[in-house]
Amino acid sequence: MIEIDGLRKQYHTAGGRTVEVLKGISLTVPAGSITAVVGPSGAGKSTLAKCISLLERPSSGSIRVNGEDLSRLSGAALRRERRAIGTVFQSSALLQRKTAWENVALPLEWLGVVPGEIKRHVGQLLESVGLSDKADSYPAQLSGGQRQRVGIARALALKPSVLLADEATSGLDPQATAAILLLLKQLRQQFGLSIILITHEMDVVRSTADAVAEIRDGQLVQQGPLQQLLSSP
Numbered sequence: 001m002i003e004i005d006g007l008r009k010q011y012h013t014a015g016g017r018t019v020e021v022l023k024g025i026s027l028t029v030p031a032g033s034i035t036a037v038v039g040p041s042g043a044g045k046s047t048l049a050k051c052i053s054l055l056e057r058p059s060s061g062s063i064r065v066n067g068e069d070l071s072r073l074s075g076a077a078l079r080r081e082r083r084a085i086g087t088v089f090q091s092s093a094l095l096q097r098k099t100a101w102e103n104v105a106l107p108l109e110w111l112g113v114v115p116g117e118i119k120r121h122v123g124q125l126l127e128s129v130g131l132s133d134k135a136d137s138y139p140a141q142l143s144g145g146q147r148q149r150v151g152i153a154r155a156l157a158l159k160p161s162v163l164l165a166d167e168a169t170s171g172l173d174p175q176a177t178a179a180i181l182l183l184l185k186q187l188r189q190q191f192g193l194s195i196i197l198i199t200h201e202m203d204v205v206r207s208t209a210d211a212v213a214e215i216r217d218g219q220l221v222q223q224g225p226l227q228q229l230l231s232s233p
């Protein structure tokens, strides 16, 4: 599970001012559950996503995955622990000159996993996302939904316990969106993932999330089970 506690992020602008973009966010996502993070543009969702995926260092507060605080790490320890968090981006961010299979294999190659093990694991990952028959296709030969599946398989390659989906279905048609959301639900079940779904699409929240956290102006204004929030005024 992932536990975010008192997370703050400040930026120092060129003009010498300090802006506080995250003002003490606390959020827990248990293993096997899906929490949606919603809020208007400029609320701080992307900044939160960057802190969770350890691309940005929080100014203060902690991000614990399975009990360990990742926000204070650096160097080799940071690189090692980053594996605990898989990220899926809006545009799937695949390498265009590599096939689906090669894109999924990349994180394993960087880690120095032996070829036989890469072959076995990539095969399993492509099967998990329903793309075994597209292993040799290049991103340009795939639909938007299929590209996102490759992105999900790649995000899972290092067996993370947290999956962060940053607007992962934005830009997909309703059918492809529904299929991706169903896949995420299956994967959290299969691997006991904690899934954080950053989205501006309320249909996505309704159909998929167990809990919702709403951010406005860098603060958590509502947090709770889906039913409770949808029925509140």
Ligand code: ADP
Pocket (backbone or CB within 6 Å): 011, 012, 013, 019, 021, 039, 040, 041, 042, 043, 044, 045, 046, 047, 048
């Ligand atoms: P959202 O994803 O909810 O639209 P962001 O996290 O992108 O929100 O941005 C939240 C606020 O933080 C915005 O007002 C934005 O201008 C500001 N911000 C984001 N990144 C930086 C940065 N590197 N330096 C200064 N301000 C930033």
Ligand code: ADP
Pocket (backbone or CB within 6 Å): 121, 124, 125, 156, 157, 158, 159, 160, 161, 191
């Ligand atoms: P093994 O050591 O045989 O890989 P594991 O229990 O680690 O055994 O996992 C079994 C299989 O399930 C793996 O080979 C992998 O394909 C898949 N798997 C396990 N955990 C995850 C995860 N968090 N994300 C993606 N795939 C996973």
